[in-house]
Amino acid sequence: xxxxxxxxxxxxxxxxxxxxxxxxxxxxxxxxxxxxxxxxxxxxxxxxxxxxxxxxxxxxxxxxxxxxxxxxxxxxxxxxxxxxxxxxxxxxxxxxxxxxxxxxxxxxxxxxxx
Amino acid sequence: xxxxxxxxxxxxxxxxxxxxxxxxxxxxxxxxxxxxxxxxxxxxxxxxxxxxxxxxxxxxxxxxxxxxxxxxxxxxxxxxxxxxxxxxxxxxxxxxxxxxxxxxxxxxxxxxxxx
Numbered sequence: 001x002x003x004x005x006x007x008x009x010x011x012x013x014x015x016x017x018x019x020x021x022x023x024x025x026x027x028x029x030x031x032x033x034x035x036x037x038x039x040x041x042x043x044x045x046x047x048x049x050x051x052x053x054x055x056x057x058x059x060x061x062x063x064x065x066x067x068x069x070x071x072x073x074x075x076x077x078x079x080x081x082x083x084x085x086x087x088x089x090x091x092x093x094x095x096x097x098x099x100x101x102x103x104x105x106x107x108x109x110x111x112x113x114x
Numbered sequence: 115x116x117x118x119x120x121x122x123x124x125x126x127x128x129x130x131x132x133x134x135x136x137x138x139x140x141x142x143x144x145x146x147x148x149x150x151x152x153x154x155x156x157x158x159x160x161x162x163x164x165x166x167x168x169x170x171x172x173x174x175x176x177x178x179x180x181x182x183x184x185x186x187x188x189x190x191x192x193x194x195x196x197x198x199x200x201x202x203x204x205x206x207x208x209x210x211x212x213x214x215x216x217x218x219x220x221x222x223x224x225x226x227x228x229x
Binding site for chain 1: 115118120146148155156157158160163205207209211213214215216217218219220221222223225
């Protein structure tokens, strides 16, 4: 069956450290993977997209990798801050068409402790 | 980025009444919009795909007569929860993807409480 999994439901780290979140998928062949941030009581906000031919993508303190062999994406936040505390969701487009809804992982709730 | 606006952000209604939630794409046209439901500490669950000018496509297990979706224009989709019951209390979120753009843009969400 098709699955997209974020193995850690919650992750606590110390301020200043690097947070690493994992997203694995099964029986999909995504052309790209996306990461979103969701704060409590709010809709998700798009952060980064990485395509299958890209190994790594960066945006400020965020870094995403995509390994199509391992069927895995890693999401890193360097020099983490308490304001980074949120739920982070990975998502993929099962049809790669842009017309179908994205499939989301369950999310990892990150808490950055000062 | 594109903007999706959802209204209201919070609503409390009595059991048995109906509630309408609006989702608007403010700066792009959306032939398709998506409605999700989210319970506390759970992921987004797709309820239905709203198609402009045609019937919505509902996910398995979602009652189409209870969750009425109307996509009357290229910038507006509405979700009406009919004869609401306490078990319908949840966080409802809409999203849309502009043509040619792979990322999704979400509304602010609507917290529905049925008492």
